[in-house]
Amino acid sequence: MQIKNLSYTFPKTTQPFFDQLNFDLPEHQVNFLIGQNGAGKTTLADVLLGLRPHQGTITPTLSTLYLNQQLPMLAATRVSDVATLVLGVATGHRQLKLTDLAQWVDAPTIAFLTPLWHRHYGDLSGGERKLVQLLLFLQVDREFVVLDEPTAFIDRQHAATLFTVMRAHPDRTYLVITHDRRDIQAFNQYQVLWLADHQIKANWDAAQFAAQTDDSAFLQAFKTV
Numbered sequence: 472m473q474i475k476n477l478s479y480t481f482p483k484t485t486q487p488f489f490d491q492l493n494f495d496l497p498e499h500q501v502n503f504l505i506g507q508n509g510a511g512k513t514t515l516a517d518v519l520l521g522l523r524p525h526q527g528t529i530t531p532t533l534s535t536l537y538l539n540q541q542l543p544m545l546a547a548t549r550v551s552d553v554a555t556l557v558l559g560v561a562t563g564h565r566q567l568k569l570t571d572l573a574q575w576v577d578a579p580t581i582a583f584l585t586p587l588w589h590r591h592y593g594d595l596s597g598g599e600r601k602l603v604q605l606l607l608f609l610q611v612d613r614e615f616v617v618l619d620e621p622t623a624f625i626d627r628q629h630a631a632t633l634f635t636v637m638r639a640h641p642d643r644t645y646l647v648i649t650h651d652r653r654d655i656q657a658f659n660q661y662q663v664l665w666l667a668d669h670q671i672k673a674n675w676d677a678a679q680f681a682a683q684t685d686d687s688a689f690l691q692a693f694k695t696v
């Protein structure tokens with residue numbers, strides 16, 4: 472995706488928050504967006520998804536999926552009901568059976584859902600609830616998928632499951648906002664965009680990112696691990 476001369480001004484403000492940004496998001500790979508709290512990562516994601524009116528061009532126009540930090544709380548239902556809620560429209564089914572799921576759902580997601588299928592969603596841990604939703608939404612076929620801090624509040628084993636499911640759909644263009652360097656290190660090929668001072672300060676491929684030294688200024692974007 473090419474982003475050209477992208478400008479955005481918050482309502483009731485006069486100065487643009489983003490002024491003439493130019494950068495690329497290579498398609499069919501993972502792009503990480505890093506930056507300190509308040510740098511504008513979520514705002515930029517909103518703009519890229521067309522949720523905030525902006526100037527400039529974003530090409531091509533892709534179908535989108537946005538998994539933001541506010542996933543709905545669905546405490547009263549079983550995991551199987553959550554699956555039906557998320558995938559029912561996409562598959563045209565009012566009830567989904569675990570045995571039918573393989574038609575629509577990738578293998579690592581089925582492996583994760585199987586032991587949880589009949590459990591009450593509200594009885595799962597916070598991390599399990601988040602992963603159930605993320606994995607199910609990732610089954611919905613979209614070209615440009617934005618995940619805002621998907622690994623916050625989930626442990627590394629569950630994060631690894633999420634990344635396995637992302638890799639099961641390599642034709643997508645991902646934009647992942649993260650404060651956790653281990654998320655980036657879990658992939659072999661990627662781009663990292665560093666947002667600071669309202670600019671894309673740097674964009675690195677995997678080799679360039681690995682070559683950054685431990686005293687680099689951008690490391691403030693990461694929480695201590």
Ligand SMILES: Nc1ncnc2c1ncn2[C@@H]1O[C@H](COP(=O)(O)OP(=O)(O)OP(=O)(O)O)[C@@H](O)[C@H]1O
Pocket residue numbers: 481482484506507508509510511512513514515
């Ligand atoms: N409606 C608004 N008007 C003016 N400024 C705003 C408005 N909404 C958000 N901001 C500011 O824009 C900046 C960017 O916010 P944003 O949520 O995009 O940052 P972020 O990089 O995603 O932060 P975090 O890592 O904490 O999630 C913040 O300083 C925020 O206070």
